[in-house]
Amino acid sequence: MPSVLLSQADIISTVEFNHTGELLATGDKGGRVVIFQREPESKNAPHSQGEYDVYSTFQSHEPEFDYLKSLEIEEKINKIKWLPQQNAAHSLLSTNDKTIKLWKITERDKRPEGYNLKDEEGKLKDLSTVTSLQVPVLKPMDLMVEVSPRRIFANGHTYHINSISVNSDCETYMSADDLRINLWHLAITDRSFNIVDIKPANMEDLTEVITASEFHPHHCNLFVYSSSKGSLRLCDMRAAALCDKHSKLFEEPEDPSNRSFFSEIISSVSDVKFSHSGRYMLTRDYLTVKVWDLNMEARPIETYQVHDYLRSKLCSLYESDCIFDKFECAWNGSDSVIMTGAYNNFFRMFDRNTKRDVTLEASRESSKPRAVLKPRRVCVGGKRRRDDISVDSLDFTKKILHTAWHPAENIIAIAATNNLYIFQDKVNSDMH
Amino acid sequence: IIYLKLFQEMEDKVTSPEKAEEAKLKARYPHLGQKPGGSDFLRKRLQKGQKYFDSGDYNMAKAKMKNKQLPAAAPDKTEVTGDHIPTPQDLPQRKPSLVASKLAG
Numbered sequence: 001m002p003s004v005l006l007s008q009a010d011i012i013s014t015v016e017f018n019h020t021g022e023l024l025a026t027g028d029k030g031g032r033v034v035i036f037q038r039e040p041e042s043k044n045a046p047h048s049q050g051e052y053d054v055y056s057t058f059q060s061h062e063p064e065f066d067y068l069k070s071l072e073i074e075e076k077i078n079k080i081k082w083l084p085q086q087n088a089a090h091s092l093l094s095t096n097d098k099t100i101k102l103w104k105i106t107e108r109d110k111r112p113e114g115y116n117l118k119d120e121e122g123k124l125k126d127l128s129t130v131t132s133l134q135v136p137v138l139k140p141m142d143l144m145v146e147v148s149p150r151r152i153f154a155n156g157h158t159y160h161i162n163s164i165s166v167n168s169d170c171e172t173y174m175s176a177d178d179l180r181i182n183l184w185h186l187a188i189t190d191r192s193f194n195i196v197d198i199k200p201a202n203m204e205d206l207t208e209v210i211t212a213s214e215f216h217p218h219h220c221n222l223f224v225y226s227s228s229k230g231s232l233r234l235c236d237m238r239a240a241a242l243c244d245k246h247s248k249l250f251e252e253p254e255d256p257s258n259r260s261f262f263s264e265i266i267s268s269v270s271d272v273k274f275s276h277s278g279r280y281m282l283t284r285d286y287l288t289v290k291v292w293d294l295n296m297e298a299r300p301i302e303t304y305q306v307h308d309y310l311r312s313k314l315c316s317l318y319e320s321d322c323i324f325d326k327f328e329c330a331w332n333g334s335d336s337v338i339m340t341g342a343y344n345n346f347f348r349m350f351d352r353n354t355k356r357d358v359t360l361e362a363s364r365e366s367s368k369p370r371a372v373l374k375p376r377r378v379c380v381g382g383k384r385r386r387d388d389i390s391v392d393s394l395d396f397t398k399k400i401l402h403t404a405w406h407p408a409e410n411i412i413a414i415a416a417t418n419n420l421y422i423f424q425d426k427v428n429s430d431m432h
Numbered sequence: 433i434i435y436l437k438l439f440q441e442m443e444d445k446v447t448s449p450e451k452a453e454e455a456k457l458k459a460r461y462p463h464l465g466q467k468p469g470g471s472d473f474l475r476k477r478l479q480k481g482q483k484y485f486d487s488g489d490y491n492m493a494k495a496k497m498k499n500k501q502l503p504a505a506a507p508d509k510t511e512v513t514g515d516h517i518p519t520p521q522d523l524p525q526r527k528p529s530l531v532a533s534k535l536a537g
Contacts, residue, residue, distance in 0.1 A: 010534050026535060034535040057536035159478055178478055206474050228474065260454040261464070265473075312449035315456040420535055 012415035014402055018082040021406040024052055024413055025092060026420055027077025031061035033094055052422050056105060056145040061096040073098050079164050093173060097160040100175055102151035102186065110138040156182050156192045163213040169220040176213035176225060195243050196225060212271050218278045230267030230285060232292065250292050252299045262314045270326035275335040282338055284329040287311065289340050304350045304357065307342050309380045309391045322396050330405040341400025344389065345416045346376060362400060362414040362421040373423065
């Protein structure tokens, strides 16, 4: 059997731009975080066009063992969320299955020189040689980026954390696992408030789990969580301390005649994202992305097919576990285009206004620096064009689960297994 | 009447690729649970990462397996309990975390 050369630890598990888009953080299966910074566009190097370079890297989480439960805790970074920048430092939250950490990233580009009592190496001077006093001055030095863990929020979750979300109040954040959601204060690590608990009294009665959760971008009292049954629940923290009772339930009615063994599995929502406007929600389930209007609970206002041709492959996708893959979704800055990943290193974009969509590929072979991405097409039999890929030759090990869109510009970050692609697009001219 | 029912079934298969896939799956795994995506599947999801049952079981198995050759741990959908209990030798070696990420260049 051929051996896999890919190092498991290098698999990227999350990608996130900060609020200005200047920084891009990635987390991987080995518990490491790499932060990229966009270089300012300079007149001297017009070709650099604000490219992203490595800014800092650090080990966020280590593998642990829970002796009480005989459970191994993976160091894989599930999610990274940036805090809004409040001073010169940058802060982010990173989480694995069990523990959330607050990291502070600071820059040092000056150092004091000219001490009276110490020499340049820091050794104490012979005081008899000191004849006059000098005032130390700050001299420039090579930029040093320092990262330190400021808070560790541990022991808050029995089950596996799937989401974290910073509140618009910039003081609190939430963490969600399969059955519970906790509210934390960013400065307090020894306690958290449980705000959602869907654990049944008898685990035999378990029918659904929490799959993703997010705070509303503007209303600090509202948050949404999605379930494995395909429903969304909007909760209001002002209504009650424990938000088990939802304020709104968003669920698309199912056609009972179309129900199959796979129906519930493929309806499981793998990601939910509020639009920047706060008016809409975007969800991803196995085959589609859907846009929901917060004012309409009965059904989504838009549904886009990501790869409907997989419907006739569900049996083998179930056997290979691919049917349980958790794809993420993203909005562009103006909420007019949505993006999500697929298989074969393909990712899809849907323009909500023109209703046009495009399939693009993230791979070394198909994209050279500064070349225009060529739209791809999957054919399902019938007329086949020259560069089409047939459904049967799709590589299901090449999945694009994690994607991120710059908050303001047309810059996207695509994680293809262990490679990170950053695409900058001038105009959406390639939509067909 | 039987003819019409057969026709309806065939139509179902033609109009619903999903139902055809379901039939394929049921043919391969006739004992597949009646409640798809129900408690069994969810409970397995909640137990992700469980490597050991408890130390009592671990020691019992070690004593039992003393003279037997341990079968290689096959990663499959069934829970790892019973006769095969992972020993430290079975577990894949962890890569030391000091190695820097490839992305950091």
